[in-house]
Amino acid sequence: MRFAALVLTVCLSLPQAVRAECRLALALAMDVSRSVDAKDFAIQTQGLADALEAPEIETALFAPAGDVALAVYQWSGEEYQEVLVGWTEIREPADLGPVVALLRGLKPPELRLNTALGRGLEFGRDLLASAPACERRVLDVAGDGRNNAGPTPERIYALGGWEGITVNGLAIGSHELQLPDYFHASLIRGPGAFVELALRHTDFPQAIRRKLQRELTEAVAALDCPEAAGGAPRSCRIFR
Template sequence: MVQHGKYRALVAAAALALGAGPAAGACRLALAMGFDISRSVDATDYAIQRDGILAALAAPEVVRALLGSDDHVLLALYEWSGQGSQSIVVAWTAVRSQADIDRIAASIAAHTRGEDKLPTALGEALDFGADLLNRAGDCAARTLDISGDGRNNIGEEPEKVRKRRGLEGILVNGLAIGGHESGIAIYYRQRLISGRGAFVEVARVHADFPRAFRRKLERELTEQLLGTIETGENAG
């Protein structure tokens, strides 16, 4: 794993590589992020999660990674819990300026949480995220990131969704939150993530979510994206 102190160099390298191509102004990355709001996520956990996302979007390193190239990033966020319970928080938004980041943050801050007493349909969260990415349009890379604190306990298992969907051209990362179920990071590694270079970021407990989310987002926008550029292919 790249140390946090190297992220700035990676941001600069990614921006240089992405801005140098003939297709300046194209979409370099479609990044969809799904967040767990099932019954194991109480009001305090939810607030930590929301505030952690907002803090990451305000972090200078993340802002530079988002805006450091003429080629833009597309962002979308959704919440998920039980079967048929996924809700778009931020629809696909092209991030080309600080104003775009501010609009995304305002949508997150204003969002009202959905049903909070439902089980954990992780497989459906994966299926929904894949459909969402398939509606993003043309982008050089496509990444789905799903965070959660528990194993799938209703509906199709995530590994079965992976097999059924194929997920061609989609890199699936995870953010595993400990404290509710043991071995959740191992479960995410074995059952959820897919694609070359896919990884699981770990938050020991919900209180650790802001740090883990920021580190995960920086990695997706710099190290992981630069790897895609260097190999000249999507990680799928």
């Protein structure tokens, strides 16, 4: 009896394997401006849903380092930003089900508006201000064009409120040449910020999967940009 009691005491005194608190608040911003037609919209929403269910993304989401809080919104013109998924803490696979189901059921907006990238950024900043308390805050902005309405990203950054926020970009290069360079110069900011590239809208599903894995895994986010197939570098330069 004394031996059993001693074993129980030792076991209770050992550190328990528990998940840490929230490690990442991740806001995903989707471009639905007039250059994104219904087919492109479906590729983006279904591609994001598929990525969230991919084995490597689920492994990164449910790492023992801590939970992830996720939000999704869409943006286009100066007055159009809409939250699709409010802040949802992803603690277990069951938490992903409603998010994925919502994404798969989305329809494109009827309004065909300009590309107010600055206002889309501003909305993401304010959304992150309402996020759960997490160690890191990341805004993931996908877009297929430069700002052509409202204040520029530079102007929005100059207004402040970006402390502790990393902004990454996913440039969809179908419509505008040198869009990755524009995202490097005007969009991304913060520790470890980078640009991922989808040459066409059809490349979005693979690009968002790569991007999510890097954002969800701090060790990966700190690495140099991996090479694409064939040895050609992708446009995902990291700013340290």
